[in-house]
Amino acid sequence: MGYRLLGEAAMLLHFAFLAYVTLGGFLAWRWPALLWPHALVAAYALAITLVGWDCPLTHVEDWARLRAGQAGLPSAGFVEHYLTGVVYPAEHLLTAQLAVAAAVAASWTGAAVLAVRRRARGGAGGSGGTRRPGAVKDS
Known part of the structure; x- marks a missing residue:
């Protein structure tokens, strides 16, 4: 049962990774510090796509499913198994x-x-260019 849970966890983490690749940049609209982690994740996803690297999560899921007595992932991998032909047509x-x-x-x-x-909006020094009422301007 532990291997099956590991396989399921790897699958869910993989879907979360793909969701973050796709939508994570929008989180940076609210939390700007998330732009750099998203840039790293997006660059890694691009490299996997362009270079053809294998994703470690695919190996973990396949390994765990085989140990649990289930069918492993096809050689085409995670995206082709769960998304291509399921969420969008293969072509x-x-x-x-x-x-x-x-x-x-x-x-x-x-x-x-x-x-x-x-x-x-923040202006120089983050004050927004506004002064408190009654404040004296330095000359």
């Missing part, structure tokens, strides 16, 4: 990848716009 894999890339680009563009607006 639209590139379209799905481009949609994820567009979501990442849009989220980073929005984060950049919000960062510029925050800086403009």
